[in-house]
Amino acid sequence: MGNIVHAGRIQRRSAWWRSLLAHRLATVLAMLGIASAAYFAVDDRNDLPRVHYASGSSNSRAAVHKAGCDIKGNINEWGEHIYHMPGQEYYSATRINPARGERWFCSQWDAWWAGWRKAKV
Numbered sequence: 001m002g003n004i005v006h007a008g009r010i011q012r013r014s015a016w017w018r019s020l021l022a023h024r025l026a027t028v029l030a031m032l033g034i035a036s037a038a039y040f041a042v043d044d045r046n047d048l049p050r051v052h053y054a055s056g057s058s059n060s061r062a063a064v065h066k067a068g069c070d071i072k073g074n075i076n077e078w079g080e081h082i083y084h085m086p087g088q089e090y091y092s093a094t095r096i097n098p099a100r101g102e103r104w105f106c107s108q109w110d111a112w113w114a115g116w117r118k119a120k121v
Contacts, residue, residue, distance in 0.1 A: 065096070065104045066104070066106070068106060069104045069105060069106040070086050070104070071083050071084070071085055071086075071104065071105040071106070071107070071108065071110075071111055072084045072091065072094045072096055072102075072104065072105075073096070073102055073103050073104065073105050073111055073114075073116050074094050074095070074096060074097075074100075074102045075100055075101055075102055080117070081114075081115055081116040081117065082116060082117055082118070082119050083105055083108070083111040083116045083117070083118060083119065084119045085108070085118070085119070088119055088121065089119075089121045090119065090121065
């Protein structure tokens, strides 16, 4: 059925995908170029968390509470790193002790990225 006989010789039809490729190659290349340009044009990288210290250098380990950074990160007696959000049950009772490595966070993302988990209550 795919063979057509002309003047004593057999001629085969070209495969359907070859004609599709020949006609669509320019479109595919254009779409690939647009997608590549869009990938490099958009800067959607998340910034690494910023830890606030008392002085401008990172040598000082005394954490400072800055305006807008209201998430308390403390370490319990079992060594778990837990952060408390304003409005949670033990938020007001939680005290930050920078000598133990406890600190303030500006967002849940910062706390999670630093390896802390959210308080369960």
